Structure formats: structure tokens, C-alpha cells
Amino acid sequence: MAPDRLREGIAPARLGAEQYADNFADLHPPLSEHEAMVAADRCYFCYDAPCVTACPTQIDIPLFIRQIATGDPMGSANTIFDQNILGGMCARVCPTETLCEEACVREIAEGKPVLIGQLQRYATDVAMSQGRQFYERAQPSGKKVAVVGAGPAGLACAHRLAMHGHDVVVHDGRPKAGGLNEYGIAAYKTVDGFAQAEVDYVTAIGGIELKHESALGRDIQLDQLLEDHDAVFIGIGLADVNSLDVEGEEVEGVADAVDYIAGLRQADDLSKLPVGRRVVVIGGGMTAIDVAVQSKLLGAEEVTICYRRGKDRMNASEFEQDLATSKGVAIRHWLQPKRVVAEGGKAAAIELEYTEEQGGKLAGTGETLTLAADQIFKAIGQKLVSDSLGDAGVKLTGGRIDVDGEGRTANTKIWAGGDCTGEGEDLTVTAVAQGRDAAESIHAALSGGDA
Amino acid sequence: MADLRNDFVGIKSPNPFWLASAPPTDKEYNVRRAFEAGWGGVVWKTLGLDPHIVNVNGPRYGAIWGADRRLLGLNNIELITDRPLQTNLDEIKVVKRDYPDRAVIVSLMVPCEEVCWNEILKKVEETGADGIELNFGCPHGMSERGMGSAVGQVPEYIEMVTRWCKAGTRMPVIVKLTPNITDIRYPARAANAGGADAVSLINTVSSITSVNLDTFSPEPSIDGKGSHGGYCGPAVKPIALNMVAEIARDAETAGLPISGIGGITTWRDAAEFLALGSGNVQVCTAAMTYGFKIIDELTAGLANWMDEAGHGDLDSFVGRAVPNVTDWQYLNLNYVAKANINQDLCIQCGRCFIACEDTSHQAITSTVNGVRKFEVIDEECVGCNLCVNVCPVENCITMDPLPEGVIDKRTGLKVDPTYSNWTEHPNNPARQAAE
Numbered sequence: 001m002a003p004d005r006l007r008e009g010i011a012p013a014r015l016g017a018e019q020y021a022d023n024f025a026d027l028h029p030p031l032s033e034h035e036a037m038v039a040a041d042r043c044y045f046c047y048d049a050p051c052v053t054a055c056p057t058q059i060d061i062p063l064f065i066r067q068i069a070t071g072d073p074m075g076s077a078n079t080i081f082d083q084n085i086l087g088g089m090c091a092r093v094c095p096t097e098t099l100c101e102e103a104c105v106r107e108i109a110e111g112k113p114v115l116i117g118q119l120q121r122y123a124t125d126v127a128m129s130q131g132r133q134f135y136e137r138a139q140p141s142g143k144k145v146a147v148v149g150a151g152p153a154g155l156a157c158a159h160r161l162a163m164h165g166h167d168v169v170v171h172d173g174r175p176k177a178g179g180l181n182e183y184g185i186a187a188y189k190t191v192d193g194f195a196q197a198e199v200d201y202v203t204a205i206g207g208i209e210l211k212h213e214s215a216l217g218r219d220i221q222l223d224q225l226l227e228d229h230d231a232v233f234i235g236i237g238l239a240d241v242n243s244l245d246v247e248g249e250e251v252e253g254v255a256d257a258v259d260y261i262a263g264l265r266q267a268d269d270l271s272k273l274p275v276g277r278r279v280v281v282i283g284g285g286m287t288a289i290d291v292a293v294q295s296k297l298l299g300a301e302e303v304t305i306c307y308r309r310g311k312d313r314m315n316a317s318e319f320e321q322d323l324a325t326s327k328g329v330a331i332r333h334w335l336q337p338k339r340v341v342a343e344g345g346k347a348a349a350i351e352l353e354y355t356e357e358q359g360g361k362l363a364g365t366g367e368t369l370t371l372a373a374d375q376i377f378k379a380i381g382q383k384l385v386s387d388s389l390g391d392a393g394v395k396l397t398g399g400r401i402d403v404d405g406e407g408r409t410a411n412t413k414i415w416a417g418g419d420c421t422g423e424g425e426d427l428t429v430t431a432v433a434q435g436r437d438a439a440e441s442i443h444a445a446l447s448g449g450d451a
Numbered sequence: 452m453a454d455l456r457n458d459f460v461g462i463k464s465p466n467p468f469w470l471a472s473a474p475p476t477d478k479e480y481n482v483r484r485a486f487e488a489g490w491g492g493v494v495w496k497t498l499g500l501d502p503h504i505v506n507v508n509g510p511r512y513g514a515i516w517g518a519d520r521r522l523l524g525l526n527n528i529e530l531i532t533d534r535p536l537q538t539n540l541d542e543i544k545v546v547k548r549d550y551p552d553r554a555v556i557v558s559l560m561v562p563c564e565e566v567c568w569n570e571i572l573k574k575v576e577e578t579g580a581d582g583i584e585l586n587f588g589c590p591h592g593m594s595e596r597g598m599g600s601a602v603g604q605v606p607e608y609i610e611m612v613t614r615w616c617k618a619g620t621r622m623p624v625i626v627k628l629t630p631n632i633t634d635i636r637y638p639a640r641a642a643n644a645g646g647a648d649a650v651s652l653i654n655t656v657s658s659i660t661s662v663n664l665d666t667f668s669p670e671p672s673i674d675g676k677g678s679h680g681g682y683c684g685p686a687v688k689p690i691a692l693n694m695v696a697e698i699a700r701d702a703e704t705a706g707l708p709i710s711g712i713g714g715i716t717t718w719r720d721a722a723e724f725l726a727l728g729s730g731n732v733q734v735c736t737a738a739m740t741y742g743f744k745i746i747d748e749l750t751a752g753l754a755n756w757m758d759e760a761g762h763g764d765l766d767s768f769v770g771r772a773v774p775n776v777t778d779w780q781y782l783n784l785n786y787v788a789k790a791n792i793n794q795d796l797c798i799q800c801g802r803c804f805i806a807c808e809d810t811s812h813q814a815i816t817s818t819v820n821g822v823r824k825f826e827v828i829d830e831e832c833v834g835c836n837l838c839v840n841v842c843p844v845e846n847c848i849t850m851d852p853l854p855e856g857v858i859d860k861r862t863g864l865k866v867d868p869t870y871s872n873w874t875e876h877p878n879n880p881a882r883q884a885a886e
């Protein structure tokens with residue numbers, strides 16, 4: 001099909017091949033050695049560095065940067081992986097502007113933090129491109145642990161368990177491992193199949209068996225896992241999305257942002273991926289930004305994010321918001337969806353109601369606005385599918401699994417981490433930290449008898 | 452506007468900045484460019500007798516860098532000029548003719564025989580050059596042939612050759628000293644005794660800058676081997692300043708003109724050399740790093756500072772710092788200063804804390820009431836100022852003197868306004884009872 005930008009409705013092939021390649025290229029191209037040296041030189045090697053405190057996995061940032069600056073990127077990668085075995089992905093996807101780089105003293109001093117994320121990528125790229133493994137498995141413990149979910153939480157947990165000598169089986173309902181690294185993260189943040197390369201890098205330690213298309217509740221059951229293993233880790237993320245609960249939500253053209261992004265991430269040929277001419281995204285988080293930006297990059301003419309509160313309440317960081325607007329996405333605030341207007345069974349517009357804060361509570365003002373829209377994305381949050389947890393005694397609070405500081409659930413043989421728990425922010429790096437810490441807790445519990 | 456004109460042992464130049472004898476002054480082409488750029492004078496790259504020497508055909512430099520690969524120290528294994536004597540003499544003559552207002556000094560190094568010196572002095576005189584500089588400094592290559600620092604390390608030779616030169620020419624004689632000795636006053640006194648019009652210092656410091664860990668050869672590596680070279684650039688400035696001061700305050704050489712050299716990179720460095728008694732300064736590495744254009748920063752910076760400080764000409768501040776250089780035993784032990792961290796400027800890096808905590812006096816907090824905060828603990832602070840030097844923010848930490856009568860919380864003693872030094876301190880076994 002010849003490219004046609006202005007085709008009505010939801011259509012593929014809006015752009016030429018070169019344009020797709022350009023649009024979906026690496027958001028932050030890797031630093032050259034020279035750039036890395038210049039960036040590393042700026043680190044002050046702070047005492048009790050605030051950046052480390054700000055990192056959910058507590059990577060020793062001043063040390064790894066000093067190792068880059070002194071010409072030892074391999075040692076630097078080792079420092080990073082000691083705390084965060086998915087340091088490569090985190091370097092690409094962490095909202096550093098609200099984590100380590102926000103805390104950098106040079107942010108205070110000059111408004112320009114050390115490029116911690118990009119330096120982390122520099123060092124981890126060196127090690128991963130050479131396939132250098134830093135960890136060996138301990139003597140076999142004879143213990144078996146089942147990990148459910150091969151996202152960042154599950155992978156981090158499996159790696160640490162394998163390191164301690166336990167045998168790990170990882171079950172994931174999807175055909176590929178990686179969780180949202182593979183199916184959710186914006187394509188321009190993790191290019192060239194990095195998510196799968198990282199899965200291979202992490203599992204190369206050995207002792208980790210990956211079982212694909214093995215879903216808890218469908219292919220396997222929790223009570224069986226508990227019977228066959230010494231411990232179980234749950235890292236199943238959030239498999240469902242919140243609905244808008246408005247008239248017309250079911251018509252053609254209204255889609256889950258997360259599903260759409262998964263399709264995009266798996267597409268071999270982006271020109272075959274249909275996208276609307278006029279896209280409206282409902283939501284204010286990272287997912288809303290990602291689906292909006294990627295729709296624009298796929299050639300949508302108009303993309304508007306509608307968020308029901310003010311700018312300061314958006315979950316997406318300032319950087320993410322700026323990225324969206326720089327790509328031509330419009331962000332509108334104080335608007336909530338009221339009705340999807342359909343024509344011939346297809347979405348044609350969305351009617352939105354203006355909102356305001358009344359005594360701290362959000363309320364519609366009664367006034368409305370209608371935006372033409374042939375594609376409407378729902379990005380108002382995801383939720384846990386807890387059916388598969390059965391009656392194992394795992395408790396939920398606010399729809400998420402209840403865990404303590406070590407990731408222990410109410411069942412003494414079950415641990416959990418990542419988005420499916422109520423702890424921490426829903427970020428890749430948080431999931432890694434929780435998976436890793438749960439592994440340490442499991443290891444302590446399993447070695448308790450010997451101690 | 453400050454008057455930068457310089458008169459150094461009768462040699463006049465429009466400003467006190469000369470290019471030191473080195474590659475920047477190796478030939479007519481470079482020197483013309485330097486003069487066009489505004490340099491006040493040059494000391495021509497050292498001449499020797501024919502047959503001219505040869506240089507290595509591989510790398511000549513090693514280096515030390517700071518942040519952003521800023522060149523901090525340069526080391527070289529270059530020898531004196533590797534061009535025929537007559538070629539240099541011809542070029543010197545035309546350059547001097549074309550730039551009569553600039554200083555052209557010719558650096559010389561010939562074997563330690565009076566005939567050799569007389570021969571070359573005659574030839575240099577014919578060029579119309581303003582003066583000569585005796586290179587008793589190069590620490591490599593030439594020294595192994597009994598020249599350069601091999602002469603500069605033996606005061607008797609310095610005096611002897613200086614005397615020959617004074618007798619052999621009407622031109623002013625500047626003796627360039629090597630820092631590769633234990634006490635710089637001895638060679639300076641020897642030059643003085645031999646009748647030198649001035650000394651210039653420092654030449655380069657013997658050094659090995661680095662070792663290649665793949666080949667295990669020192670750098671610069673010539674076919675797998677390296678030899679020590681001469682170190683210069685910003686890193687040697689403190690060594691040079693001290694040596695200049697030593698000569699300036701030595702009773703035997705007091706008043707002997709000094710041309711200050713070593714690591715001068717900015718107008719400020721130059722002003723410091725002048726304040727410590729240099730009549731003018733010479734620059735090499737800074738020009739080799741940034742090109743001749745830095746002369747604009749050097750002259751403008753010096754003039755602006757002089758204007759602001761009210762120094763109308765160079766003489767009004769040359770040597771002003773010399774009386775303030777003293778020996779440790781005369782420092783006032785009743786003077787008490789404490790570090791003070793400006794919390795508005797502090798960026799919370801904590802370097803001051805860890806430096807003080809790990810390696811010094813445990814006099815800085817890391818938290819106050821559970822909150823990250825760096826404050827000086829006056830009870831512990833000895834006033835060493837390590838924190839000032841490791842702090843990345845200018846003026847964030849200052850050393851504030853305690854006023855008279857205030858209690859020093861560390862010692863519990865009142866600050867005594869009277870001057871008292873080690874010579875009269877009770878702990879000094881060799882104390883001279885105070886009157």
C-alpha cells in the first residue's frame with residue numbers, strides 16, 4: 001500500500017518505510033566512549049550519595065561512574081549488576097528525572113544532573129555485548145522454587161535464587177519472557193530486541209528453566225506448585241485494565257492502550273499496524289504518554305491526551321510530558337470521558353465533560369466538549385487478575401497482593417513482588433528490587449534449617 | 452589603563468609575557484605568528500654548535516590530564532634545536548629587524564669550553580638580538596653530553612660559564628636554572644657570582660608521566676623504550692613559585708632580576724610570579740596547549756586586575772609578596788581560623804564530610820537531627836582547610852579567622868591578639884626565651 005497520511009479511520013501504512021525506522025529509533029542513542037568519559041568526569045563521588053538513596057535497587061552509582069571514568073567499564077557493569085541484574089533495561093526505561101538524576105547534587109548545583117542512566121547503559125552495554133557473566137551459582141541447595149511471571153520482578157528473583165544454588169522454574173502465560181519489557185515499554189526505549197537479549201543474559205547463569213505459555217490458573221495451579229516446590233514467587237504484574245464505564249465503550253475503535261502497545265512491540269512490520277487519523281487517549285500516566293506518542297509516530301494526524309485532573313497530578317513525569325508534546329501530542333487537562341459517539345458501529349468522536357476540584361473532590365461541571373476520534377485508547381490504569389491465586393490464603397489490599405518488606409505474603413511459602421503487589425511505584429526498577437529482595441528472603445527461609 | 456610595558460635588565464618589551472625557549476620559538480614562522488598575536492618577546496629555541504643535534508622520530512610528549520582531559524602536566528624528550536646554526540641565526544636577524552619593539556633573546560647551550568661559547572656569542576651578536584639565555588636546564592639528552600642540567604647542577608660550572616659569557620659579549624646574560632637540584636639558592640648564587648644580569652626559572656622537572664600497561668614501556672614510547680623527560684605545565688607551577696620566592700628572598704641574591712617560568716597558564720598565574728619577585732614571565736606549555744591567542748587573555752586579564760587593584764605599572768606590585776614569604780617557625784601560632792560552610796551554597800555532596808571524617812579531624816557532621824546536613828563542629832575543627840580544597844563549589848566553605856577574645860571551642864582558650872611563633876613556644880625544646 002502506498003503511504004497515505006490522511007487516510008480516514010483506523011488504517012495502516014500512513015508513512016514510508018524510512019519514516020517508521022526514523023520515528024522508532026533509539027530515544028537516547030548510546031553514549032560514545034568520549035561522551036561517556038565527559039559525562040563520568042562530572043560525578044563528584046559524593047559521600048552517602050543521594051542518587052543511591054533515590055535508586056530503588058540502590059546501585060552504587062558513584063562507584064560505577066568512577067569505574068567508567070578510570071577506564072574499567074567491565075568493573076562498572078559488575079557494580080551495577082550486583083544490585084540490579086536488569087541494569088541494562090533500567091538504564092533505558094527508568095524515569096531517572098524522578099529518581100537518581102533528580103537527587104544528583106549537580107541537579108541542585110547547575111540544574112544539570114550527571115547522566116546516570118546513560119552512563120549505566122554505557123557500562124552494561126560493554127558487558128552484555130561481550131556476553132560477560134559475573135556470577136556463578138553456589139553449590140546446589142537441592143531446593144526448588146517456582147516463579148510465576150517472567151517480568152522484571154520474576155527474572156530478578158529467579159536470577160538471585162539461581163545464584164544461591166536453588167533450582168528455579170519460571171512460568172509465564174505469554175509466548176515470550178520479559179513481561180512488560182517485551183510487551184509494554186515504548187518501542188523507542190528498547191530497540192533491537194534488547195528485552196529478549198536481556199532475558200538470555202539473565203538466564204545464562206544457569207539453573208533457571210523458562211516455561212512459556214504456562215499460565216497460572218489455566219495451565220498450572222497454585223496448590224500444585226506449592227506441593228512440588230519449596231517456595232513460590234508471584235510476579236504476575238497487572239493483567240487487566242480499568243474500564244471507562246461510559247456509553248459506547250464497546251464499539252470498534254475503542255481499545256486498551258496496553259494491548260495496543262503489546263501488538264506494536266510484537267509487530268514485525270510497523271507499516272502493517274493500523275492507527276487512527278484522530279486519536280484520543282484517556283489517562284495521565286506513562287501508558288497514556290506511550291500510546292499517544294507511538295500513535296503519533298505511526299502517523300496519526302491528531303493525537304490528544306485527555307486527563308481528568310491538572311498537570312501536576314499526572315503520573316507521567318515532566319520529561320515524558322515534554323517528550324509527548326515535542327512529538328506533536330496535545331495534552332488537555334480537566335476533562336473526563338462521558339460518551340463514545342459511534343457512527344456505523346465505529347467510534348467517530350468522544351464526548352468529554354469538563355471537571356474541577358470541589359473541596360478536594362473531583363466533579364464534572366456539566367459542560368461538555370466533543371472531539372472527533374476514530375481511535376480511542378483507554379489508559380486509566382491496570383489491575384490485578386487475582387482469580388489464579390485461588391484459596392492459597394494470599395491476602396489482597398486495594399486489589400493488590402499484600403506483602404511485607406521482604407515480599408512475604410500471608411502464606412509462608414508464597415512471596416510476591418512487582419506491580420502485582422501494593423508496594424512501591426509501578427516501575428521496572430521497583431519490580432527488580434522487589435524480586436531480588438524476595439529471593440533473598442526465600443533464600444534465608446530455605447537455608448533456615450541449616451543455619 | 453594599566454601600563455604593561457616591561458623593562459627587564461634593559462631589554463624592553465610591550466608586555467611582560469615572553470615565550471620560553473621551546474617549540475613555539477623554534478623558527479621564524481612561529482615567532483612571527485607569536486609577535487603578530489601580541490607576545491612581548493621570545494627566547495629563541497636553544498641553539499647549539501653544528502653539527503646540529505637530532506631528535507627522536509617518534510613521540511616526544513607524555514601528559515597528565517585533569518577533568519575533561521584538561522592538560523595539567525606535559526613531559527617532553529625533545530632536545531635543543533635540530534636545525535643548522537646558521538639557519539637559526541639568519542632567521543633571528545630578520546625577525547629582530549622586523550619587530551624592533553619586541554624582545555628577542557637567544558637561548559644557548561654549547562660544550563663547557565670557553566672557545567665554544569665565544570664562537571657562538573659572536574655569531575649571536577651579529578643578529579642584533581637583545582640578550583642571551585644560558586640553558587643550564589634541560590634534564591634529558593643534553594645533560595648526558597655534559598650540557599644542560601649537567602652544568603646547572605654544579606654551581607662552580609654555572610659561575611664559570613656565566614663569567615665567560617659576561618666577558619665575551621656586551622649582551623645581557625640571563626642564566627636559566629634547572630629545578631632538578633635540592634636547593635635552588637646555590638645555582639642562583641653561582642650565577643650571581645659569575646656576573647649574570649638575571650636568572651630565569653624553572654626549566655623542566657625530570658619525570659616519567661606514565662607507563663603503558665600493555666607494552667610496559669614508559670610513555671612516550673620509542674620502539675618499546677622510554678627515557679625520562681622534562682615536566683612542565685600547570686602541575687609544575689607550585690614548584691616554580693617556591694623556587695622563585697627562595698631566590699627573591701635570599702640575602703645573597705636579593706635584587707637579582709628573575710624571569711619567572713613554569714606552568715604559567717593564566718594572567719593570574721603570571722601576576723603571582725610577578726608578585727613573588729619575577730621581573731617578567733615566560734610561557735611555554737599554555738601556548739603549546741591553546742595557541743598564541745591566549746596572549747589576549749593574559750594581557751587583558753593582567754591589565755584589568757591592575758586597574759582594579761590600582762597598580763599603574765608592573766613595578767608597583769612586582770615583589771610585593773616577597774616580604775610575606777617566611778619560614779614555618781615564624782608563623783603566628785596565635786592565629787585561629789575555623790571552616791564555615793555556607794548552607795545556601797552547599798549542594799550536599801558530602802565530600803567535605805568524608806574527607807574530614809576518614810582522613811582528618813572528624814569535624815563535620817553528615818546529618819543534623821536526622822537530616823542530611825554538613826556543618827562544621829567548632830569543637831573539633833583544627834582549621835586545616837582540607838574541606839575547602841575538596842569542595843566542588845567555589846567559596847562554599849570559607850576559613851574564618853576567630854576574632855580577638857573569642858573562645859576557641861576546640862582548645863577552650865581565648866584568642867590572643869599578640870603574635871607568637873614556634874621559636875618562643877613552650878613545646879619547643881630549642882626555645883629562645885621571649886624578652
Ligand SMILES: Cc1cc2nc3c(=O)[nH]c(=O)nc-3n(C[C@H](O)[C@H](O)[C@H](O)COP(=O)(O)OP(=O)(O)OC[C@H]3O[C@@H](n4cnc5c(N)ncnc54)[C@H](O)[C@@H]3O)c2cc1C
Nearest residue numbers: 149151152153173179180215216237418419426427428431
Ligand atoms: C505501557 C507501559 C509502559 C511502561 N513504561 C515504563 C517505563 O518507561 N519505565 C518504567 O520503569 N516502567 C514502565 N512501565 C511499568 C513497568 O513496565 C512495570 O512496572 C514492570 O514491568 C512490572 O514488572 P512485573 O514483573 O511486576 O510485571 P510485568 O512486567 O507485567 O510482568 C508480569 C509477567 O507475568 C506474566 N503473567 C501474568 N499473569 C500470569 C499468569 N496468570 N500466569 C503466568 N504468568 C502470568 C505476564 O505475561 C508477564 O510476563 C510501563 C508500563 C506500561 C504498561
Ligand SMILES: Cc1cc2nc3c(=O)[nH]c(=O)nc-3n(C[C@H](O)[C@H](O)[C@H](O)COP(=O)(O)O)c2cc1C
Nearest residue numbers: 471472473497527586654683684713714734735736
Ligand atoms: C617540548 C619542549 C621543549 C623545550 N625545549 C627547551 C629548550 O630547548 N631550551 C630551554 O631552555 N627550555 C626548553 N623547554 C623548557 C621551557 O622553556 C620551559 O622552561 C618549561 O616548559 C616550563 O614552562 P611551562 O610550564 O610554561 O611550559 C622545553 C619545553 C618543552 C615542552
Ligand code: SF4
Nearest residue numbers: 797798800801803842
Ligand atoms: S563539599 Fe562543599 S558542597 Fe559538598 S557538602 Fe561539603 S560544603 Fe557542601
